[in-house]
Amino acid sequence: MAQAVTQQTNDDATIVGTWSSGSGAVTTGLQFYNPGNNTFNIPSVGGQSYSFTKDGFWEQALYIFTSDPTHPNCAQAQLIWQHGTFTQNSNGSLTLTPFEGDGRQLVQNGCTQQSQTLISYDQQEYMQGFYVRNDWHFGQGGIYLEMYEFDGTPKPWLWQTHNPPEMLPTQQLHKKIIGKVNGS
Template identity: 40%
Template sequence: MFITSLYILLFTIIIPNILADPSMEELEGTWTSKSNTVFTGPGFYDPIDELLIEPDLPGISYSFTKDGHFEEALYRVVGNPKNHSCPVASVTYQHGTYEILTNGSIVLTPIAVDGRQLLSDPCNQENPNESQYVRYVQPTFFKTYQKYVDSYHGRWTLQIYQFDGSKMQPLYLAYQPPLMLPTYALNPTDSASETASTLRSNGGTNKKKRSTNIKNNLKRSLENSYRTNAIKRSFIDDNKFDFYWWCSVLSLGIISSFLFLKK
């Protein structure tokens, strides 16, 4: 009877959760790399002054909402093996919408007018003391992903596999709900260049007035940034960790019992 109950638990609760279709709720939150210095949101990009804010250390961060919006914050430094005094550094911001395909792949579609990049390549530009600040748009395809609890740190971990299957550096859950800027177009130019997720204007609407309204909304959003409902997540909740630990123990027990009975 006990073994029967274990099988029922295994096939009705544990296995369905493991084999469930990919879900946007799984990705919800702000994820950051090990340096723990790069986070999406107003601390990385100021859309009013269109200013990218360089973090203390290189790293990456992605935020996802459960209704299909994403934000990307990347600070990367690549060394020059021929000349160690010529590293290439880039600070990149994008946001937009995303979808999870049935095979577990993730497609990021950025809002074209909002992407920004600050590029420093001192040995290959006219003025080595100046960085290039440009608009940036790069749709992204991730082959698949895994979400799990890191057994050493006890934190939710997101392992993303890039388009070619290579591993990206692991990301750790930092905030939930995510810490993000507004999900509509922050610096729209004209309606033809905006995506479906941006604000639309009626024919004859004054562009200057629309721009002012958006900037006012952004100011209010930035003023309230420290009153966000996003909660910092350093470690997985104790109750949830216990649940997953006992599920693992129970699964091992079930498998052992099954193998014993077969003998």
């Protein structure tokens, strides 16, 4: 159940770096998405990653599985990459604004006639709040980022994997395309 979030009062520099959930297999940058040939590098396991710069840019990499209760053997996988600018608002929330039409989403489903579809993607995100804290991770000290979605739902803890952040260029990389890309 979502809860009210107390905002962190630190400035946005506290979130600078690359942050990744779980094992760290999903990370932003060229390891996840290659804009040169418009392809994803599929990680070994699912997860989430966000990167933030001191000068207000962000990048997102998501590898998410969705189950189909009517067909348990037909899970759907989504790979999502997008980037843009972010603002830390006066109430401590974050507004993540993507470069329009620059992101990409690959949907894979082994139980449909067309097993994967690549489309352009941009979805603004609003994080109600965030915290940066220290804790133990895989037997050693680490820094994690805890963000709360628009409704207060916590996102998975994201562990800092790089500082400075590991990101693709912080500028528009694609021309805006309506619909599907690469004939998909």
